[in-house]
Amino acid sequence: MTLRRNVGATMLAAAAVAVLATGCAEVEEAVNKGGDTPCTEYIEQDADKKRITVTKYLDEERGNGGEAPDRTTVDLAIAAIDLMCGAQADPETPIREADLSGILSPR
Numbered sequence: 001m002t003l004r005r006n007v008g009a010t011m012l013a014a015a016a017v018a019v020l021a022t023g024c025a026e027v028e029e030a031v032n033k034g035g036d037t038p039c040t041e042y043i044e045q046d047a048d049k050k051r052i053t054v055t056k057y058l059d060e061e062r063g064n065g066g067e068a069p070d071r072t073t074v075d076l077a078i079a080a081i082d083l084m085c086g087a088q089a090d091p092e093t094p095i096r097e098a099d100l101s102g103i104l105s106p107r
Helices: 002-031 039-044 047-062 071-087
Strands: none
Touching: 039 071, 047 071
């Protein structure tokens, strides 16, 4: 009986951890500023957070009817934004001001 209770508690704990891990990513995306993120915040983000920020920004630019950006588009946008933020005189410049010509144009 004790073994069954321990196994049940372990399974419940594992399920809770999985739910929390998924929920954290959703919360991060919800509070993320997307294209309004200033360079100062963007350059401090790790690679995963940059990907979330840039994906949200690209989604904002495409509107509700557009397809989700593919991995290559996100990678190219990250490179362009990294360059812009690295050379930007004003650290409060939002990432949406990066020159993404050709990246956002329809196929």
